[in-house]
Amino acid sequence: GAGVSQSPSNKVTEKGKDVELRCDPISGHTALYWYRQSLGQGLEFLIYFQGNSAPDKSGLPSDRFSAERTGGSVSTLTIQRTQQEDSAVYLCASSLGQWDEKLFFGSGTQLSVL
Amino acid sequence: GDSVTQMEGPVTLSEEACLTINCTYTATGYPSLFWYVQYPGEGLQLLLKATKADDKGSNKGFEATYRKETTSFHLEKGSVQVSDSAVYFCALRGSGDKLTFGTGTRLAVRP
Numbered sequence: 187g188a189g190v191s192q193s194p195s196n197k198v199t200e201k202g203k204d205v206e207l208r209c210d211p212i213s214g215h216t217a218l219y220w221y222r223q224s225l226g227q228g229l230e231f232l233i234y235f236q237g238n239s240a241p242d243k244s245g246l247p248s249d250r251f252s253a254e255r256t257g258g259s260v261s262t263l264t265i266q267r268t269q270q271e272d273s274a275v276y277l278c279a280s281s282l283g284q285w286d287e288k289l290f291f292g293s294g295t296q297l298s299v300l
Numbered sequence: 301g302d303s304v305t306q307m308e309g310p311v312t313l314s315e316e317a318c319l320t321i322n323c324t325y326t327a328t329g330y331p332s333l334f335w336y337v338q339y340p341g342e343g344l345q346l347l348l349k350a351t352k353a354d355d356k357g358s359n360k361g362f363e364a365t366y367r368k369e370t371t372s373f374h375l376e377k378g379s380v381q382v383s384d385s386a387v388y389f390c391a392l393r394g395s396g397d398k399l400t401f402g403t404g405t406r407l408a409v410r411p
């Protein structure tokens with residue numbers, strides 16, 4: 187597609203359930219980033235992929251969070267046993283390469299944990 | 301670690317007013333600096349950038365100058381329009397590959 191696509195756009199789940207968030211980056215972009223945007227907070231870095239490997243996963247808040255990327259393209263962010271504090275907008279971005287400083291962002295997934 | 305501090309919003313201005321959104325940073329080495337903008341209902345997009353000291357980034361009438369001596373990258377526009385209403389994020393890329401963002405400043409421009 188023309189831009190970074192994220193699905194679902196909205197997700198409401200019950201506390202304790204697992205959720206999967208999907209990101210389709212721009213075709214040909216080798217770098218992919220996950221950020222989290224909470225109400226009143228800035229963008230919190232979660233994890234960065236270069237190809238299928240994750241050189242920097244320092245921002246994942248706990249072991250309930252994991253992410254993978256396959257085929258150098260689609261990425262999935264999984265949150266296990268969701269908690270209310272996980273409620274946020276999860277943003278995905280991609281760029282041409284490791285040193286390309288222009289990130290293209292998706293519109294995000296609004297996650298609400300009840 | 302790297303950090304970005306920007307002024308809290310919201311900032312409310314009348315059309316054609318001057319805009320300044322302050323941004324200061326902490327980083328080791330020589331980071332690249334950015335302003336991203338998020339228009340209502342849209343994803344973040346790069347507005348402008350500067351990669352070394354004294355560089356000026358500019359786009360759509362917005363400007364920001366990389367000031368190493370004051371570790372600042374303030375966003376300015378001489379005459380804002382209603383269409384500039386958005387959330388503005390200051391960001392830096394330091395020694396790693398990720399961008400570190402500020403908390404964002406919401407700008408509302410009234411006709």
